Every structure is written in C-alpha cells, then in structure tokens.
Amino acid sequence: MISSFNIKRLLSVLIALNAGFCVAQTNSNSKTTQEHPVYNRMDFAKSKLSKVPKAGIHPRVLFSPSDIPDIQNRLKNTEVGKAVNAYMLAELSQTTRNPKVPIGQAVIALSKQDFESFKRLEASFLIDNPAFTDKVFRNSIIAMLRVDALECLLSNNQERGKIVAAAIASWAKNLEPEVEIWRKSLYPNDASRWGSWHALGSYALFATHHLGDAYDVAFNFMSTEQRTQTRRVIAKITNGAYTFANRLPAHLRSWNWVNYSNCLPTLALAIEGEEGYDAKVYQAGVEIMRDYINANYSLKGSSTESLGYTSGGWKDGVPAVLAMARRGDNLMLMPKYQAIKNWQLHVMLPQEGEWLNHGDLGNYPPGFHEIQLMKYFYPSNAIIDYNYQQVTKKMLAKPAEIKEMLFEAVILACDVSKTTNGKWIDYQQGKALQQTLDFFDEERGNLVSRNSWDKNAVQLNFECRPDTYYAGHEHADRGNFNIAALGRLWTPEGMRSPEGKYHNIITIDGRGQGYFPTPGKWLGYYQSADAVFGSCDTKYAYDWFWPKSIVSVDTNSTKFKSPRFALYRAEAVDYQQKYVMERDPHPNVKNKFSGVDFGDSGMWDEDPWPVRIAYNPVQYAYRTAGLVRGKHPYVVVFDDIKKDNQEHLYEWNMMLAADLEIVSIKEEDAAQNFLGPRVLERTNNFYTDIILGSELIPNKEGVYQPAKGEPLLLVRVLQKNNPADIRNYDTRPNPRLEVIEKKDTFSSPGVHLGPGGRTFGTAKRLVIPSRAASPDFKVMIYPFRYGIDPLPQTNFSDTAQLKIKIGEEQDIYQLKKDSTTGKTSFVLQKSGSNSSLKVD
Template structure:
C-alpha cells in the first residue's frame, strides 16, 4: 500500500494544481467534473459498465446468515446504532465475559487503553486528560506545542481511536464516571478540530475530502487533514459509543464536526465509473459513509452519502472480486481495505442492503482457501502482501454472522485457533470489530487437524481456474506434503509459482 509520505505528496500535489490552475468558480472540483451534489444524487457521466459483470447479474448467497446477530437499527437519536443496537449490549457483555475469544480481546482492549492513557512515553494520555477536563485553551496549546496531534496507536489508527476505545470500554463497563469523562473529551476534541475542517473545506477541491488539503496555517494538521482529524471513521464510533454519556451540547458539538466532514462531500472512488471501483483504496474510503452513519437521522446527516457508499461497496465486490473469490490484488493486501469495508458491509446489511450475501463476497472464502499453501502457515497470491492471508477482522465477520459455515470455520481455525498462545488475539490491530463479533472458540490453542482433514472435507476442487483473474491453482491434496502450483497471467502481471513443501516460498 502507498506509504504515508506518498499520500502526503499526492495531497500536496492536488492542492498545488488546484491553487495554480483552477479558477475560483470551479475550485470545488476539477473542470468537467460533475459537482458533488449531482454525484450524490446518482448522476453518472460515464457509459454503462460492462454488462457481463453487472451487479444485476451477480446472485445472492445468504444461506447461513444469522440475521438475529445483525440486530435491528434503532430509531434516530438512539445509540449505539452503527454496528449494533442498545438491545444487543447485554449479549455483547456476556460474550466478552464468558467466551475465551471475548475475554482475550477485551483484555487486549484494556491493555491498549492502559498504554494509550497512562504510559508517560505517549503524550496522548496528557492530551486526553486536558480534553476530558474540557479545557479548550490547554488542548490547543498542547497540540501547538507538539506541532500536531499525538501519533496513532497502530497502523492507520489515529489519535481519535483512543477516544473510541475508551468510549467503548466505558459503555461495556457501564461506568458513568468514565463515560462522562470520555464524552467531554470527545466533544472537546470535535471542537478542537472543527476550525481546521472548516478551513480545509474552503480550500480548492474541497467537495472531495480525500483530495482536499488543509491550509498551511492549520495548527496541528497533517496533509491528510480531515481524514486524520476524524480518525477516518473513529470519531463516528466514539460518538456512537459515548452518546448515552453526553449532554445535549456535547452531542451537538460532535455531530456538527461529523456533519461538516460528511454532508455533501465525496471521497475516493465516488466519481469513478462502476468498474473502476475495483481496488484496495476504494474499500479504505468506505470509512467516509461509515462515519456519516454515526449521525443517521440526526441534524446534519446526509442520507445520500450512505446511499452512494452502498453503490460503491457493491461495485467494489462486483468488479474488484471475481466470481471465484479472487481480488484484483493479493489476499494480504486486500485486508487493509477491509478494515473499513467490513464494518460498512455489516452496517449496510443491518439496513437491508445485501452486501454480505453478494456472491463474489461469499466466494472470497473459497479464494482464501485455494491460495492457502500446503502446511497452512502462509498464503500465495500475486502482488504486495501475497504471502499473508485473511486478517482477524475479516475472519471474525464471517465466523460471527455465518456461524455454521465450514469454510469460515476452517479459516478461523487456521489463523486464530492454532496461533501459539492465542497470539492472533493480541497486538495493535484494528480491534473494535473483532471485539464486537467475538464468539467462543472450543479449538483455541489446539493443534490443527492432522493432514488437513478438515480442509479436504470441504470438497474444494483440486484445480481452481479463474478466467477473470487469469489464475490457475492446482494441488495434489490438502496435507502438508502436497504439491502446489499456481499460475497467473493477467494484463498487469504474470508469474509461475510452484511452492516448495519445506518453506513454501515461490521458486525464483
């Protein structure tokens, strides 16, 4: 994936182009582009995307979906609401208390909060205490002194993630004192970043928050501007979890910041033809409509943002994933985008949009299994991240909402159950969704079934040929000594990758 430095340069380049080559009359977007309002209204200036891959031609596969686990979306103004409702909190608390996976993930949450809020080596705790005191002047002074917000607490987990995790834990613990403190911190933070958001949205290209850039005098902002300030979608999660602890004034302040960043705004991929919405960053950008859902039905909410998000997400699955379940990119690389796409898929499913049952989406389980090499300790797929497999947040989604799916179970067993000392459940990964979707694992810590018997029982073909991706995968079996061969020949890549049984690395 592009480095932060590259993304910063791209943002700066967009701002430079806009400042030097665009007239004020067209500053919100490039000449010839449809305005954001027209895109959000569903207008599309491009010819139809290829009919052979049209979304209408992709069937649904909803068998095995546990709809009860999706829950019902509560009325506007009732929270939490994005991924679960208040009526689901008792069950969540029970799963975090009574299941081995839930206990491990909840312990991880509290360990991370302890480091983020109490480790003197991380000044985010100092900022949190100032925010929780509602001291706007001290917060501005501290951010100015440090020349920016505190660093993130993990890969693409900006400081706002700390607010989310503390709000979630206070909600789980039903701790009113902690809840009121984090509610104040969230509202103060929203007020802290709002002037920068409003200044950025007056800059060129500002109808798309993925290519606008903050003004050079915006205190504490990096070149990603609104995305970093919002924590992508994290300020929305924080509002969702802390809503019950907030005063009306605090809700209004936070809601105003979220509305400023989302109402009438586009994001990466929103202006593209449907069949161009086919790579990882399209999935990442689904954090924008996910953020908007935090204020669903409330003042400042723009329902067009969510509706467009559903169309973009469906296009990503239709064109970015083949009918055989292979992405345009490597298995490991796609997991980065699914950090944001997975919760959006679930949020949309809760609202009646069948994204979990999109046939290409369900087929990714087949793709993950076919690219798993003999030995079950790594994956093989073309592109960056080709030696890693599905991430915890992806497997948690499939295992929780499709609890009887044997393919999801086999993948979970491979990645999570067999990890030494449950290592897959510790670390600085994106934690919220796996925690919300935690379920008991009787096989946790147990060795994998001998000779891949569970994989063989799935009945997957020994030869998998994906004509859309130009990939052929062949194996003699599912045991650790099986021969494995993968051929790939696409417009953008060609490779010949037989796997060695001992170290399972591709031959040069």
C-alpha cells in the same frame, strides 16, 4: 477428529452454498456490473442483525443497546472474546488510560479543553511518514478513544466514560478548523482531496469513521453541549461530501482505496436521523460497496489485488458492510462475497496459517477482521471456520496485530466451531472439506494446484494476469510461479518489490517485464487426474510498460495547481520530453475506459486512460508450467522466449526463502576430467542438477551432509542453450545463488528510473543463465526427502521426447516447437494411465 457424519454434513452444506455462487454473472465485455444480483441467503445468521433504534438513541451504527448483554457475554465466555477483552484492557492501560505517556496526557488535556498542551503532546505520537512504516498510521488517539469509550459502555464505567466523552468532543472541536479550511478550498466537497491521502493531520480518507464510532458509543456519557459540538463536526465533514469513488463508473470501483472510502458513509451514520445527517452519503456508500464487490472480485472469489492489500481496504469495509446489513442493505449475501472464502482457502499454503499470492503484500495473510465478520454471520460454514481457525491462531498468539480493528473485534467476538468436547474441529489440513485439488480462476489467470490436502503436499501457484487494465498494486511478474512442498515454502513472494527481477520470471540482459505491468494472456488450462498445466503468453508485458498516466496530462493543466497533484508535474514534464507515449489500445483498456469522462479525476483520483511506453520488446515469450501428480509429484516449467536474432544473456530467476543454500550443484555436460577422457559420450542429454536445502544442514569441509528425511528441492535444468559459436563458450555463465538487496530502481512517486528507490532488505535468488539467441529453458523441480525418495532419471537426448522416471513411474513428453510462433506444445503420457494430456 471430525466424525464421518459431520464430514457428510459439511459437504452437503458446501454443495448447497456453492450452488449459489454462479447465480450472478457479469458480462466481461460490458462496462457495467450487475447492480442487483440474486442474493443467496442460505447459512446467513440473520438473527444477529438487531433492529436499528429510533433516531437519537445510541449506540446504533454497528450494534444497538439491545446487543450489549450479548457482547458482554461473548467477551466473558468465549475464547476469542476473553483474548480480545484482555488485549483491549492492556492496550488502554498503556495508552489513553496511562497518564505517564503522551497519549494518555493528551486525553487529559482534551478532557479539559487544553488545546495548547494537546497539540504539543500530539506531535509525539503521530507518525511522519505513514506510507513507509510498519507502525499503525491511523490517528492513534481518536482510534483508541473510541475503544476507550466502548469499554466504558460495556462495563458501565460512568466516571471514565465522561472523561473520554469530553476528550472526544474536544478532539472534534480541534479538528473543526481544518474541516472548514477544506470546505473553502478548491475541492470543498471532495473528501479524497482533503489534505493528503496518507496525511495524519487530516482525515482525508483513512478511518474517518473513527470519530463517528467514538460519538456513537460515548453518546450516553456526553453532555448536550458535547453531543452538539461533535455532531456539528461530523455533519461538516459528511454533508454533501464524496470521494473519488463517487466519480468512477461502477466497473472501475475495483481496488482497496474504493473500500477505504466506505469510512465516509459509516461516519455519516453516526448522526443518522439527527441534525446535519445527509442520507445521500449513506445511499451512495451502499452503491459504491456493491459495485466494489462486483468489480473487484471474480466469480471464483479472487480479488484484483493480493490478500494483504484487499484486507487493508476491509478495515473500512468491515464496519461499512455491517452497518449496511443492519439497515437492510445486506451485501454479505452477494454471491461474489460468499465466494471469497474459496479463494482464501486455496491460496493458503499446505502448512496452514500461511498464505501466498501475488502483487503488493503478496506474502500477507487475510486480516483477522475480514474473516471474523464472515465467521460471525456464517457460523456453520466449514470453509470459513477453517480459514478463521488460521487467523485466530495468529490473533491469540499476537493480539497486537488486531490493534487497528480492535473496536470491531470486540463487537464481533466469536469462537471457532468446536466439537462436543470443546475442541476445535480437525479439518485435517483441509482434507475434511473435500475440496478439489485444483483452483483455476480464468478471470484472474491464476492456477493453484496441489497433489493432496496435507501439510507436506506439493503446491504450485502459477499466475499470468490477463485482466490488468490500469497501473495498480500488481507486479511485473506475468508467468510467475511459487512452490510449497514438504511442509515449507521454497519460493516466497515479497511484501512489495514490484520489479520483474525480484520474481520468478526470465530477464534479458538484466531487464525483465515492464512496470507498471501490462496484461499477459492466458492461453490454456489443461487438466487430468494425473497432471494439471497452465500456459500463458507474456510478450505484451515485456514489450510495454505503463507509467502513472497522470504524466500524460497537459503540464499546463489546472490539475497540477492543486497540492494534491502538484508533485507529479515535474515528472510529467520529464516523461513528455523523453518518451513516446500513446494511449494503450489493448482490449482490456479500451473495454474499461472507452466512453468514460473522468473530468480531472481517474484511477487513484489521478490517472486517466493508461498510456504505454516501449520497454523490452521480444519476438515471443511463452511459459508453460504444471504439476504432475503421482507417488513422487514434481513441477515442470517450459519457456519459449526470444528477443531477436542476436545472442543475449537470458536469466531464469527463482526467488528463494532466506534460509536456503545450494547443497549440491553438478552439470552433467560430458565434461572432460582433468587428466582423462570425457566422462560421458557427447550427446544432447546434458542437464544441470541444483539441490537446495536449509542452511542448517551440517557442512563438513564444503560438503553438506543432510540427515535421512531432510527436505530438499532438486532443480534439474533439462535444457538451456549455449552460444552458437563454440569459441564463445567461455562467455556462458554458471548457475548461481545470489544474495541481493531488493531495492527499487525507480523512485517515488512514479516509475522515474534512477537512484533513491525503496529498499526491502536482502533476499536470495537462484539464477540459471543462458547466452543464446533463444534459451529454450526446460526445468524440472522435484521436492524430495533425502535418503527416502528416489531421484529422477531423465532422458532428453532427442529434444522431441523427454522421459522422466522416478521409482516405478515413468512420464513421457512428446514435444513439438511451432516454427512460426516459437511455442512448444506437448503430449504427456503417464505410465499406468490409459489417457494422455495434450498441452498446446
């Protein structure tokens, strides 16, 4: 257990650190980010930045010769170092050092300059379609050759080192003709247009720096000829080169591809001060990285993309930031960089080690590499240490997850903080960090609230992105929410599946919000000691969608003559024939794109000013959601949505974890018994109870029999309207749990509707339908332990007042629906509280 003294010390450090987070601010109405924010040096381990040696001395990019004893010591004497070293040796023995497998045979062929054999062998370990595979898609041989050379350097294995050095030099020589073809192409300096963005045969963007890493650590094993040969290829790639990120203004350098582009300056540094070195490539890289941190992260530390996608970019960002810091450009001191840890902490699920947020890879954790860098240079920061504990547990259990970043993991090997008896510090599921229960990021429209810091806490993650301005990695999920409670996640996010019907939103006649998604509007954040609510307007997201805006480019443009963009031309022709498109006048878009001349580039190097197309227009669409704390916490979700004055099928959707089933479902609607009168007097106080639980709960003759204490989730539908004409009552669908295939109904490369979309397997979805002109959904979600926690009693006979009583606690909502806007506001009065909370 952590001592009270240490808790106080941790808190004092946190307060001091947080004081620096608000130093640098950006003007949300400005198209430029602050170029040189005031840096906060507190708690940064500057002593770990060794002096860069003189030109011609290697290693030099990420570490110096003077660092080698320390790296050796950490690999030998730290828990993480031992695990990383063991995995490195095991992986090398199965790949580059194994003469029985193709990649090992390819190393031998390269070391002998047998290029014919190498090319034949290489075909067996390259992946054809990297964008749609779960395998490592970087060039596996140069990625592992750099690791092989690093191990030789650290173990002083001269014999093996010379073989690896020869293979590296030959690999560079084999790549050289492809570099020369690029240099003679339509875009001879644009590395983003060298081959295809995901191509394995080229080093268009992904991990170009692997060749530089290999040269840097194999330098001392190379002959003069091998050094010259490898240096020449690196110079040919980098000299005068740039990526699409160089062509963007500072405020648009805001997503993971920008971070990926940092491989170019890191590659250039491998020949720093030597023949062919272009210092401008490095200098531009520092500018781009600074702009990325400013443009991509909010003041609260939230990325514009999910944890998973953001960490993907840090595979090139980690070595770049480390290399830059060693040269005096220390971007890890930027307040926004220092704030990232807070976002990572708050979107972690209560059960630890799992994370959830929204967009592509919304169910992925932050990468070990990203937090390892933070831990290495901020060793005493408690929040970083707690986050590092979670990713380290995963790494120790499954080291293969760090394969792509093994090189950096070796160099940065460091342990979590430990007590005097060698135990990991017990942060009590985050409680010892003394953080607030609510994390609200106004810039991102994200509210993460919990009732406590423990593994059984109820956590609500509610989001409506108001900051969207281009077609990116976000999903059609404005107003999406997720719930974790009682030690588990009930409503997960998927890896991709970006369409609205695969999220916790409302669909109308089967159609949800448009994709690519347009912005929502955050209306208010309301907080008291007893409850926290957020309210948003999602109308714009239903009204419009964004195609990739390259489809609006003149189809006779020379842009489509390039192989890089030719695949979009047919789609551009189709869109321009079928749809009415207009440049989106939304303030977000105007603020970002006005006055920007992209030339033939744009976001993703292809998309100019976003264009909008009408999608699913509605009169209004509001969602209010919140967590009500107390002895028995619960969530409420109120929806006001109306398409027009006609009746439609509105479906309130909630994605469920794969192991959940409906344990019980019952509609309290004054139903008539088969042989008798109505059970209840007919009033407006009708509700439907749906109880969800694990599929492993024993089931006897169709009746589930949960054991005492079994975690369950009550979904109480307090209101959902029915057809106005009682004769159409039979068209009213039943609530249901669906098993579905999460299959895209659009096909690559854009959003062209039709068959052929990607599939992401099966999933479960709870659907609460309403056939009405306006459904007026009001839903209560209550996690409880069977036989221990009382069930709520609700009274909603008068739709102007809702009473919720759980045990001895009672909450009263005074509701009012605005006849003009259609939005419901309310005042919440909680029993035992002298104050009320107004949510409008």
